[in-house]
Amino acid sequence: MAVFKPENVEDFYEIGEVLGSGHFAQVRKVHERATGTYWAGKFLKIRKNTCSRLGLDRTRLEEEVDILHTIQHPNIVTLKDVFESRAEVVLVLELVTGGELFDFIAEKENLLESEAIEFMEQILKGLGFMHSKNIAHFDLKPENIMLSDRVAPHPNIKLIDFGLAHRFQQGDEYRSSSGTPQYIAPEVITSEPLSTAADMWSIGVITFILLSGLSPFQGDTDDETLRNIIIMNYEFAAQYFSMTSSMAKDFIQKLLVKDPNERMTAEECLLHPWIKPI
Numbered sequence: 001m002a003v004f005k006p007e008n009v010e011d012f013y014e015i016g017e018v019l020g021s022g023h024f025a026q027v028r029k030v031h032e033r034a035t036g037t038y039w040a041g042k043f044l045k046i047r048k049n050t051c052s053r054l055g056l057d058r059t060r061l062e063e064e065v066d067i068l069h070t071i072q073h074p075n076i077v078t079l080k081d082v083f084e085s086r087a088e089v090v091l092v093l094e095l096v097t098g099g100e101l102f103d104f105i106a107e108k109e110n111l112l113e114s115e116a117i118e119f120m121e122q123i124l125k126g127l128g129f130m131h132s133k134n135i136a137h138f139d140l141k142p143e144n145i146m147l148s149d150r151v152a153p154h155p156n157i158k159l160i161d162f163g164l165a166h167r168f169q170q171g172d173e174y175r176s177s178s179g180t181p182q183y184i185a186p187e188v189i190t191s192e193p194l195s196t197a198a199d200m201w202s203i204g205v206i207t208f209i210l211l212s213g214l215s216p217f218q219g220d221t222d223d224e225t226l227r228n229i230i231i232m233n234y235e236f237a238a239q240y241f242s243m244t245s246s247m248a249k250d251f252i253q254k255l256l257v258k259d260p261n262e263r264m265t266a267e268e269c270l271l272h273p274w275i276k277p278i
């Protein structure tokens with residue numbers, strides 16, 4: 001069992017404003033007393049015992065910490081410290097101040113393909129690094145793609161939130177039904193064994209939205225969305241894609257492939273002509 005720092009996090013960090021919150025987790029800005037540096041504190045409620053349904057499973061959290069310790073990359077948020085007291089664990093993470101990628105895009109009239117490519121290339125570099133270590137994110141969505149500095153001419157992308165991530169061991173078979181309907185791959189819905197290819201499906205969905213503002217499979221209900229994914233019900237509606245290059249559509253089509261083994265990998269994406277023109 002991993003041991004996290006038993007000290008009280010408030011002895012080292014002043015706890016600030018809430019940045020975001022979920023079921024059993026809250027993210028707050030924290031101020032490091034010794035250096036004056038700001039970080040993001042992810043406060044997680046841990047189950048007191050295996051019978052309890054309240055809080056997160058500690059094993060799940062240990063996997064998130066192990067994964068974050070393993071992946072140090074310019075496009076992935078870094079983990080600085082982990083504290084534990086009573087039924088709470090606090091991850092001290094790199095603070096990413098540029099907001100979510102999609103908020104950045106929403107504020108622009110429209111995104112040039114060249115700008116979309118620049119963002120996609122950084123996302124793929126971070127993802128390719130993770131996948132090279134047999135780690136899948138399993139919750140790739142616009143909310144988990146953030147910018148380190150939105151005013152920079154070329155903002156730096158940071159992948160965040162590894163709460164559903166998994167490191168594959170040799171011969172490991174892993175199934176999960178978690179994730180956000182709009183972005184999950186068909187094999188997640190049909191409970192087949194998963195791989196890093198499930199992340200590549202999500203990249204296809206994110207690219208589709210980046211270029212059109214539309215979510216390819218979204219229905220009026222989650223059930224309808226899941227049905228659209230299973231039957232591959234999506235199209236490049238002329239009204240939204242008339243200005244989109246055929247290379248960009250080809251890139252998306254090579255990711256929204258039902259068979260995970262036939263989907264482009266992150267490395268293959270980085271060599272695709274849309275990303276790396278010949």
Ligand SMILES: Cc1ccc2c(c1)c1c3c(c(C)cc1n2CCCN)C(=O)NC3=O
Nearest residue numbers: 019020027040093094095096097143160161
């Ligand atoms: C300035 C700001 C605002 C909201 C933030 C964050 C930073 C943030 C951060 C992280 C996570 C997991 C969630 C976060 N959230 C919650 C929303 C993320 N989509 C994180 O790991 N570093 C952050 O800065």
